[in-house]
Amino acid sequence: MVLVIVLAALALIAGIAANKWLRPILLKEDDGKGMAVKDLVGPLLTMTVLLLSFVLVTANGSYGKAETAANSEARAVDQLVETAGYLPANSPQRARIQADAVCYARAVRTQEWPLMDQGNGDGSPAPSVWSTDFRTVFGQLQDKPVFGMLVSADNDRSVARDERLAQATPSIASAIFWFLLATLVVTVTALGFCLPRKNNRGQIVTLTVITALLTTTLIIIKDVDRPFGGIVDVPPHAIAEVERQATRDFVAHHPASQIPCDDKGNRRAV
Template sequence: MLTISTIAAIATALVIGLAANHYRCRQALEGGDETSVRDPLKTLAVLLVAFVMVMAAQSYDTASQAASSEAHRVDQLYEVADYAPEPQRERLQAAAVCYARAILAYEWPQMDKSHRMDSEASVWSSDFRRHFKELAHKNANTFEILVDVDDQRSAARQTRLHEASPAIPPTLFWFMTIALAATIGAFAFGLPCRRRPSHVILLCVLAALFTGSLLIVEDIDRPFSGYIRITSEAMADTTGDISSDFAQDHPGRPLPCDIRGARTGQTDSPER
């Protein structure tokens, strides 16, 4: 809906500007000179586009880094847990596999609608902390490393969820849209009365570039649901790797979750 409104705003400004130019030229005996209003409008439009695109790009980059970091920390947590004694080793590694599966199956598909932690995944992060407490008096060095890795995982998850929300306020986006539409209208209005086809072509190209800029900003401001979306490939790779590792490290031992990461036994309190 927002995409259609953006295109409609620019197209409407172009049509109105050309219509006003036609009316002006009919009233004038001489050819139309360039209007001075275009230069400040053009400057404002360019500055707004640059500012908003930087905001959107930074948010997109932060979201991408958070998604990759979370997957890496889950893999690292599984590897560090290998230094823990049993039974905490198996329990932590099983929880890591189930957490990754739950993120993929439950939390990731909801990123475009809900930006909250999914309870199916959060029960496994609660398991991490429970097993850390059991490990604290057995292997202090491994305990400290695991806690640090889990803190980084939790921070990356929170950042990923936070950056899923649009970084650009709707008011700012529509102000930019109106400014670009006004710029197009002013350029159309200021076309020479004895214009050549190249004038109209260049005006249409400018309108297309402005429209494309708005659509790109709108798309990357939704980093997990737009056309240029961040995929779950990093977490999917981690899930495959640690699932295979668990089967090799603990042959014949079942995971406490199904293929989607849902607990097959009792559920702990979710992560807060």
């Protein structure tokens, strides 16, 4: 980082020095000629647009990964429920796995999802209660054909959950965001400085539109970089649908049993 700063400073000093002493000797031109301020604004605007575009693509990629992880986790939980269905109808392990799946989905939807809006990558301990219970039940099924399928589905769930929590952390560092904001301010100010002082209504309208577009892009970047909060977010629709289906199946096949958690995924008192 120090090397970059030093070289950039040396380049600036060298350019100014060459402009003052070397250029008059080589070009033999009037000191008043050269690039005007408006000629320098064009590259500045181009750089601003390119930077915003690059960062927007990066933020959108993080949003896509977050959505994929949420959907993958829901599919894995659904796979657990379906695989447990291969156990005998009167098997206590079947009922327990399906009930745990309902409680896990409830805990993720109602407790962990709101926490991800904080953007620190921390999850709720509530879903872990039920994922631990999964593994406890699996230990009782090691001699069953479905054991490997259940372990595989649970591993997929765990990996997808870890990825979902990881993507909840912003992928764009705060320093980069503030640098983009500073670049936008400098660009818009420089464009306004270069406008003609008279008969400039059209130029002012154009500058206003450019400012609005650049500002909107920066706002979208900030919003998309928070995939589980803000305006454009990843809602818990997939895990909610799995919860609904698992609850329906559990009630249909085990009408005499009670789901061992409340509506928020907290274990009921025994």
